[in-house]
Amino acid sequence: MELWTNWLTAIQGLLTFFSSQVGLGTGLGIVALTLVLRTAILPISWRVAYRGSIRQKKMLRLQPQLAQLKLECGKEPQVYAQRVMKLYQDNGMTVMDWRSILGSLVQMPLFLGMYQTLRAGANGARFLWVETLSRPDPWFALLAGLTTMLVMAANPDLPEQMRLILIVVPSILAAIAALKFCSALAVYWTVSNAYSAIQTGVLHYTIARRIKSGVLSI
Numbered sequence: 001m002e003l004w005t006n007w008l009t010a011i012q013g014l015l016t017f018f019s020s021q022v023g024l025g026t027g028l029g030i031v032a033l034t035l036v037l038r039t040a041i042l043p044i045s046w047r048v049a050y051r052g053s054i055r056q057k058k059m060l061r062l063q064p065q066l067a068q069l070k071l072e073c074g075k076e077p078q079v080y081a082q083r084v085m086k087l088y089q090d091n092g093m094t095v096m097d098w099r100s101i102l103g104s105l106v107q108m109p110l111f112l113g114m115y116q117t118l119r120a121g122a123n124g125a126r127f128l129w130v131e132t133l134s135r136p137d138p139w140f141a142l143l144a145g146l147t148t149m150l151v152m153a154a155n156p157d158l159p160e161q162m163r164l165i166l167i168v169v170p171s172i173l174a175a176i177a178a179l180k181f182c183s184a185l186a187v188y189w190t191v192s193n194a195y196s197a198i199q200t201g202v203l204h205y206t207i208a209r210r211i212k213s214g215v216l217s218i
Contacts, residue, residue, distance in 0.1 A: 004109075007109060007113050008113055008116060008117055011033070011037075011113045011114065011117045012117055014033050014036070014037075015029050015030065015033050015117065016029075018032040018033055019125075025125065025127070026125035026127060026133060026184075027125065027126075027127025027128065027130075027133065027187060028127075030118065030133075030184060030187050030188055030191070031187065031191050033114075034114070034188050034191040034192050034195070035191065035195065037110055037114070038192060038195045038196075041106075041107055041110055042199075044103050044106055044107060045103075045107060045199070046199070046203065047103060048099075048100050048103035048104055048107075049199065049200065049203050050203060050207070051097060051099060051100045051103075052097070052100055053155075053157065053203060053204065053207055054207070054216075054218065055093065055097055055100075056157045057157055057207075057218045058091055058092075058093060058218055060157060060159075061218060062087065062091065065087060066084065066087070069083050069084060069087070114188055115185065118182070118184040118185050118188055119181065119182065119184075119185060127183070127187065130183045132183075133182060133183045133184040133187070134182050134183075134184070135182060135183060136178065136179050136180065136181060136182065136183060136186070137183040137186065138179065140178065140183050140186035140187060140190065141175045141176075141178035141179045141186055142175060143186070143190045144174050144175055144177075144178040144186045144189040144190050144193065145171045145172060145174045145175030145178070146171065147189070147190050147193030147194050147197065148170050148171045148174035148175075148189075148193050149167055149168070149170075149171035150193065150194070150197040151193050151196045151197045151200060152166055152167040152170055152171070153167050153197075154197045154200040154201045154204070155200055155204070156204055157204075174189065174193075
């Protein structure tokens with residue numbers, strides 16, 4: 001508990017530094033803090049996203065074989081599971097990617113810490129057209145939804161038959177959630193989503209270049 005309290009104090013201290021000592025104000029302070037913290041965990045988030053993208057591409061390639069196994073062994077669950085595991089092993093995969101799961105868990109304190117720090121509304125400061133960051137704002141909620149859509153759309157490996165749903169539904173849910181919380185959190189979500197969208201675009205461009213050059217084989 002003391003460790004968590006110290007972490008929240010550190011985040012609040014950084015926000016105060018950017019907003020007061022640097023002179024950015026609370027709104028731009030949230031933007032700067034978000035960018036700094038997202039960049040600080042970039043080595044971890046990049047690796048997790050990279051492994052996840054490679055796995056997703058391999059899963060897409062294996063879909064016809066998995067469907068065939070389902071037809072052949074659908075009535076024998078144990079046999080089906082064994083053959084699926086064998087297929088995964090032959091393609092350098094495991095049923096669960098524990099490294100990615102661990103990497104995602106390592107990032108959780110950042111997101112939870114930002115949420116807990118900003119949920120009070122960042123002292124109700126004014127930012128752009130918002131009179132107080134302690135209250136919801138429909139325009140920032142819309143931005144949170146649109147940037148969520150941007151993050152999802154930046155992933156070219158979404159299943160085509162569900163692509164529209166996987167893009168639109170999370171975006172609507174994000175906008176609705178942002179309407180329930182203070183604008184300070186909506187600002188954070190918007191900036192963090194924009195960062196994620198750029199990271200995703202660069203990641204998939206990098207992977208595509210590595211596949212094209214023969215450095216990476218899927």
